[in-house]
Amino acid sequence: MLHATGPLLTVDIGERTATKTEIDDLLESYVGGRALATALAHERIPFDADPFGPENRAYLSTGPLQQSQMSFTGRMNMTSLSPLTDGLASTNAGGFLSRNFADAGISVFEVVGESDELLAIHVTDDGVEFEEVPELEEATVPAVSDHMEDEHGLGPENCIAIGPAGENLVRFASVMTFDSRAFGRGGLGAVLGAKNVKCVTFEGDAAPELEVEIPDPPESEIHREAATADDRMRRQGTTGGTEFINDNFSLPTRYFREYEFEHAENIGGDAVEAKKYEKGTCSTCAYACKLPTRDEETGLETEGPEFETVYSFGSMQGMDDIVDVMKGNDRCDTLGMDTISAGVTVAAYLESKDEFGNADLAHEITEKIAYREGVGDLLAEGVDRCHDELGVDNLTVKGMEFAAHDGRVLHGQGLSYAVANRGADHMYGGMLSLEYSGELDPEGTLGKAEQLVTEENYNAFRDTGVVCAFGGDYVTEERLETLFDADYADLLAVGAKTVELERHFNNQRGFDEEEDRLPYEIPDLEEAVAEYYEARGWREDGTVTESPVLEGVPADD
Template sequence: MLHATGPLLTVDVGERAATATTIDETLETYVGGRALATALAHDRIPFDADPFGSENRAYLTTGPLQQSGMSFTGRLNMTGLSPLTDGLVSTNAGGYLSRNLVATGISGLEIVGESDDLLIVHVTDEGVEFEPVPELEGATVPETSDYVATHHDLGPEHCIAIGPAGENLVRFASVMTFDSRAFGRGGLGAVLGSKNVKCVTFDGDVEPGLEVEIPDPPESAVHREAATSDDLMRRQGTTGGTEFINDNFSLPTRYFAEYEFEAVASIGGDAVEDKKYKKGACSACAYACKLPTRDDESGLETEGPEFETVYSFGSLQGVGDIVDVMKGNELCDVLGMDTISAGVTVAAYLASEDAFGDAELAHEITEKIAYREGIGDLLAEGVDRAHEDLGVENYTVKGMEFAAHDGRVIHGQGLSYAVANRGADHMYSSMLSLEYRGELDPEGTLGKADTLVERENHAAFRDSGIVCAFGSDYVTAERLETLFDADYDDLLEVGAKTVTLERHFNNERGFDGADDDLPYDLPDLETAIREYYDARGWTDDGTVPAAALESAVPADD
């Protein structure tokens, strides 16, 4: 099976030391990306670690397709112990960093320890340098990028960085790359903040593809089809379906009190496209579905908002002006926060104050969260930890705020939220796409477990390859078999091992079936969850038995 190549580079920021370790056997088993990072985290992060402690580790990993020039491969994976969910979390981001990481010759970066000084870590194909940067304390993400460009002649495509939110340990702080692309969910920006790592740069001359041969076709065919596609997503990104979802399913509104938003047309796909002023893409991708937007009247420029931000800073807050949503999006990028968790948390605050629609207040609170000022100190903890003080419902699963796709209406997605190791994140299985398209009846939870397991396994492998989720119509199961020189079932097995290791890690931290729950009722949910456990080969209380764990961990480990 095709897999990533290169050593794991472990950087101890407390000791200011770096060690390269050959991990060929691990790569052969886990391919790269999310699966690789999950296996390493399961082995190396103590089960009782403090998410903000020096023993927690953050992994940045690549897959074999990042050594190609194929569209839909300009992404990287990050994994660590989440300060938001208290479990293992993986998230990925696009942009232009992936080829620069590959050019250093490594397959993954592992950050451990805790520095006494705020640091930039410089990774090259010749070694690692540590640069104390006390002058960057409190710097925004663009200010950090400007520093790196001025002092090291490296653009934001060479960097991961955190903003003030990460430094202040906001539990949903993101790690940013290319200024506007986020490793968003789960608070890994706060993990870097706890280690006093402001930025990591990557630069090297190792030629991609020297050790990995990508089959062509389909490499060139995928690239050609991406370039010539007339998909609506190429013009409107993920916002293209906003009005369809609002009108036919649900667009959660005013902190989940309502199911549709009366001003959807003013924040949906057409409104976003009207503000789009140029094309945007990720590394090597001809699909170009990103959304550089600008409001000429105010001069505001940002990248996005995508659909999740239209929901979190739009309908959920009762805000019906696309420029206001763009402003919320830009604040999160600059300050370094997940737009979903930040927007939902601000919406919870607006609900507590009966202030829906007050975009100016929403933006003010967003900034306060990043700096933990006033009420922002409470809200920086996220909805799960703040809802009682706010007097609102706790719309989270395992501590993670809900994505836009409403499990109260598309019940398979609701089941997915309940059992996902990551919590209420839509990308963990994307059952939503089957239900929106009518390929799966959105009503009911029973009989959907096998489909959910397959979707989770597929997503886990996709995040290990690494392939962009938006390329699913182009990088099909048949093409994945050719690209990775393996049967599709073998690829799904890599995903299954990943999900099992995540679940076992979380079990060891005290998670069990009681945590597989929702803040709302769905028909036959408990029975459907047991069907899911059975399909996974787990126990009735949602834990991984020894036999299932052994199948996920190679015997020589």
Template sequence: MLHATGPLLTVDVGERRATETAIDDLLADTVGGRATATALAHDRIPFDADPFGPENRAYLSTGPLQQSQMSFTGRMNMTGLSPLTDGLVSTNAGGYLSRNFVATGYSVLEVVGESDELLAIHVTDEGVEFEEVPELEGATVPETSEHVEQGRDLGPEHCIAIGPAGENLVRFASVMTFDSRAFGRGGLGAVLGSKNVKCVTFDGDVENPLEIPNPPEMDVHREAAQSDDLMRRQGTTGNTEFINENFSLPTRYFREYEFEDAADIGGSAVEEKKYKKGACSACAYACKLPTRDEERGVETEGPEFETVYAFGSQQGVGDIVEVMKGNELCDTLGMDTISAGVTVAAYLDSVDEFGNADLAQEITEKIAHRDGIGDTLAEGVARAHEELGVENYTVKGMEFAAHDGRVLHGQGLSYAVANRGADHMYASMLSPEYAGKLDPEGTLGKAETLVDRENHNAFRDTGIVCAFGDDYVTEERLEELFDADYEDLMSVGSRTIERERHFNNQRGFDNDDDGVPYDLPDLEAAIDEYYEARAWSDDGTVPDARMESATDALPSDD
């Protein structure tokens, strides 16, 4: 089976020490990306770790396809113990980082410990350098990139960075790359902030040791270049009006199911502001959205659909430029637009100020700096809702994505059982429900489909393939690319889901944590069906006997 290559690089920021460990056997078993990082996290982060403690570890990992030039592969994975959900979380981002990371020769970066000074870490194929950067305290993400460019002659495509939100331990702070691409969900930016790591750069000249099959690679690239998909012009916002009219676009902090101004913040409105094409590394699909409004002096990348929902309909804001401003604030300050926007919407609900975009942006900045009410909101909805006097619309502490489980019941079931909470990308049950391939009504009988989609997405994040490449990187092409039967690839995904669940079980998670804050038909029975399909215990736990260490053969980094 094709897998990533290169050693694990462990960086202890407290000791200012970097060590390399050969992980060839682990990579052969786990392929790369999310699966490899999850195996390392499961075995090397103590089950009782504090997400903000030095014992937590953050993993940045690549898959084998990042050593190709195939479209839909300009992505990387990050994994760690989430300060938002208190469980393992994996998130991935696009941009141009992956090829620069691969060029250092490593397959995984592991960051552990806690520095007493704010650090920039520089990783090359010749070693690791630690740079104290007290002058970057409070710097935005673009300011940090500028510092790196001036001092190292490396652009933002060589860098991951946190903004003020990460430094201030906002529980949904993002790790950013290329200034506008986010390792968004779950607060891993705050994990780097707790370790006093402001940024990490990657630069090297290691040659690609893998042979990636050419025929599917070239076909995928050609098809991506020739595609006339609406998404190439409007990104994920292209379906905003369709979803609003036919399903649900949660509005005014879940009070309503549709937004009267959806057309003013949807795909056409975004496309009108798009001024050039944008892409990720080596990708001909070019679905990114560089947008600007010269009259009001706003320039950003996006917003994508989730941001249109979080800073638009959820806040009652029907002006695309105001949504763009919220998007740019989050990128600059380093925050997940979904959690930030929904948390601000909860605040607007509490003070009866829906539609007040100026206030929404003011509160967004206060969150990043933990200023005033921002200190409360920086904890996220689950921890702040009682003080605000609003409903707790989260699962496992994570704020909901746009796709409404109250209408898409399979997606609601997915939210209920997902190891990382209310994240739409964990299984994407929304896709067959929107397309009419799966009846959105009801939860029973959907467990097998849910398991299949979870496994598929876990492997997709392992390979690593962009979610927008599913129509191009088909099951047959995955088999050819990875030189393995599709069932074997899905087994890698399944083991990854189990490791996440088992880790969370050891932290006290069980069936009491699987649910949603609204009524769904037959939800308890559907959750039981899911446990049965996974062969887990009735209480939603993974039997210890099924969890063998994947890293026993690795030397300790102590």
């Protein structure tokens, strides 16, 4: 099976040391990306670790396709113990980092320990340098990029960084790259903040020496089809379906009070496209579905919003002006926060004050969260930890705020939210597309577990390759088999191992069937969860039957 190449680079920021370890056996089994990082995290992060403690570790990893020029491959994976969910979490981001990471000659980067001083870490194919950067304390993400450009000639495409939110341990802080692309869900920016790591840069020219050969075809075919595709996604990104979802299913509105937003057309795909001023893309991708937007009246420029932000800073907050949504999006990117969790948490605050539609207040609160000022200190903990004091319902799963796709209407997606190791995230199981399209009846949960297992396994492998979720119509099952020189069933088996490792790790932290629940009623959920456990071969209490035995994981010296 095709897999990433290159050693594990472990950086101990307390000791200021860097060690390379060959992990060929592990790569052969786990390919790269999410699977590789999950295997390492499972073995090297103590089961009783504090997410903010020095014993937690963070992993940045790439897959074999990042050493190609194929479209839909400009992404990377990040894995750690989440401060938001208290379980193992992986998230991925696009942009232009992946090729620079591969050029540094490694397959995975591991951060260990904690630093007494705020640090920038510079990784090249020649070695690692540690730079104390007190002048960047509470600097915004663009300010970090500007500093790296001025001092080191490295742009945002070389860098991961945290903003003030990460330094202030906001539990849904993001790790950012290319200024506007987020390793968003789960609060991994706060993990780097707890370790006192402000940014990490990557550069080099080692990738040609790593000897990963990508089959062509289909590499060039996929690239050509991406370049010539004519669909709404290329013009409007994920916002293109806003009004369809609002009219036919549900666009959660005013902190879930309502299922439909009366001003959806003001914040949907056409409204976003009207503000789009150029094409945007990720590394080597000809699809160019990103959304650089500009408001001429205010001069605001941002990237996006995508659909999830249209929901979290739009309908959930009762905002009917796309510029207000753009402002929320821009603040989250600049300050380093997940737009979903941040927007939903602000919506919960607006609910508590009956202030839906108050854009000035929403923007003020968003800033306060990042700096933990005033009520922002409470809200920075997330809805699960602050709902009682706010006097609102706790609408989360495993501590994670819901994505837009409403499990109260899409019952298979609701089941996915309930059992997902990551919590209420739409990218983990992905039943939503089947239910929106009519391939799967949105009503009911029973009989959907087998399909959900397949979707979870596929998504886990997709995050392992690493392949963009928007490439599904182009990077087909047959093409995946050719690209990775393996049967599709074997690719899904890698995904299944990844899901099981995540589940086992979380089981050791006390997670069981009690966490696999929803804060609202949908039909037959308990029975459907039991079907899911049976399909996975797990115990009736949601725990893994046997402790996974891993080979090839290096000892932690």
